[in-house]
Amino acid sequence: MGIWFGALCTSFAATFIIASGQAPFVVAFYRLVFAVAFLLPVNAIQGWDQLRQIGRKQLLSCLIVGLFFALHLVTYIASLQYTSVASAGALLSLQPVFTAVGAFVFLREKIEFRVTLGIALAVAGGLIVGGGDLLIVTGSALFGDFLAAVSALMISLYFVTGRSLRQYLDIIPYLVVVYGSAAIATAIISALSGIPLAVSSTRGWIFLLALGVISTALGHGIFNWALKYTKASTVALVTLASPAAETVWAYLFLGQVPAITSIIGGIIMITGAVLAVSGEKEEEQREAGYSTSQQ
DSSP: OHHHHHHHHHTTHHHHHHHHTOOHHHHHHHHHHHHHHHHHHHHHHHOSHHHHTOOHHHHHHHHHHHHHHHHHHHHHHHHTTTSOHHHHHHHHTTHHHHHHHHIIIIIOOOOOHHHHHHHHHHHHHHHHHHHHHHTTOOHHHHHHHHHHHHHHHHHHHHHHHHHHHTTTSOHHHHHHHHHHHHHHHHHHHHHHTTOOOOOOOHHHHHHHHHIIIIIIIIIIHHHHHHTTTSOHHHHHHHTTHHHHHHHHHHHHHHOOOOOHHHHHHHHHHHHHHHHHHHHHHHHHHHHHHHHHHHO
């Protein structure tokens, strides 16, 4: 159930981003800063020893993961300025495919049939959502779609690399280092691009705070927690419940009316995610039963 709560938290991200009215780099930077600010007191309560015990090689890997996350955030947030929430979410549905391939190549994770079927359903649902949006596509929307596809690739690399690191690192110090390095990377890219990181309104601060705490510290934090116990491809697949729900929130709070294809595709995407998660649980139970019988 925890991972689904993470999907619920991240599903508000697009609404918070659009409602804040801030530039992409500003949104990406402050959501990370607020997430770290939320997590640091938790880390302090637990003690700083876990943070100090992170080795140099692991620290470098965390910095790379943070860079992947920063690039994911910047490209996704920027995509929302050019294309619809539905279309961006549809292209993000490619991330389980990227993640499954990466996990197979680098982590040697086997992909069971039910998980494969779930991924296929999710991608099909995403294409249905995007297909409806592409009927009214414009030149600027195509650029937004490209940014969303890059974002999908970056989050896939983030999950695959994070899956490996989470086997050795506890969740809170891991998040502090990854989110902190992502914030620094975003600030550096912003400075090199000549883009100021100034928030233009009190309303912006409020929605950025909500984005940092709810969607980043809690939502993405839960996904990273799950990477220790769940295959990267399955975690990536569950995150697809977020774009499906985002379409609903965009309609309720922003007035973006979803096409019928968005509704149908969203249902198919969530069905695929549920199928994959149930398949992995069944596999774990089967492996546990086999181990018990061998004792």
